[in-house]
Amino acid sequence: MEMRLEEKNAFYVSGxxxxxxxxxxxxDVLILREKYEAxxxxxxxxxxxxxxxxxxxxIYHFSAPTPNATPDGMTRVEVSAGNFAIATVPxxxxxxxxxxxxxxxxxxxxxxNIDMEATHYVEHFDENGVxxxxxxxxxxxxxx
Numbered sequence: 001m002e003m004r005l006e007e008k009n010a011f012y013v014s015g016x017x018x019x020x021x022x023x024x025x026x027x028d029v030l031i032l033r034e035k036y037e038a039x040x041x042x043x044x045x046x047x048x049x050x051x052x053x054x055x056x057x058x059i060y061h062f063s064a065p066t067p068n069a070t071p072d073g074m075t076r077v078e079v080s081a082g083n084f085a086i087a088t089v090p091x092x093x094x095x096x097x098x099x100x101x102x103x104x105x106x107x108x109x110x111x112x113n114i115d116m117e118a119t120h121y122v123e124h125f126d127e128n129g130v131x132x133x134x135x136x137x138x139x140x141x142x143x144x
């Protein structure tokens with residue numbers, strides 16, 4: 001799994017959210033994709049899952065970048081600017097498995113820790129379908 005550190009500017013994504021748990025995550029993600037992927041791809045071929053915790057539940061937000069407006073029926077979420085550890089998911093590796101590997105190896109590989117004050121974790125699927133995982137990291141640990 002290739003890993004790097006990168007500073008990102010704040011950006012907005014609009015889409016559809018679902019409460020989930022780790023036990024049902026893969027099934028729930030499939031439901032979101034089946035229901036909304038075509039509509040989101042009409043906005044952009046670059047798609048995001050943004051996740052956060054709310055009231056001890058995991059929220060997954062399937063979305064597309066929307067810098068200027070929120071399309072009807074969608075919810076807009078801001079991904080705050082910050083420093084991220086980013087891993088490219090190897091082809092054929094399930095995303096949940098990749099998340100576990102990334103959490104287990106990120107500190108040793110990149111020498112940084114998760115920013116415990118940050119709220120959003122990101123899965124980004126580029127125009128070619130390549131998936132990247134983004135974990136917010138403490139800015140004070142990122143070497144210029």
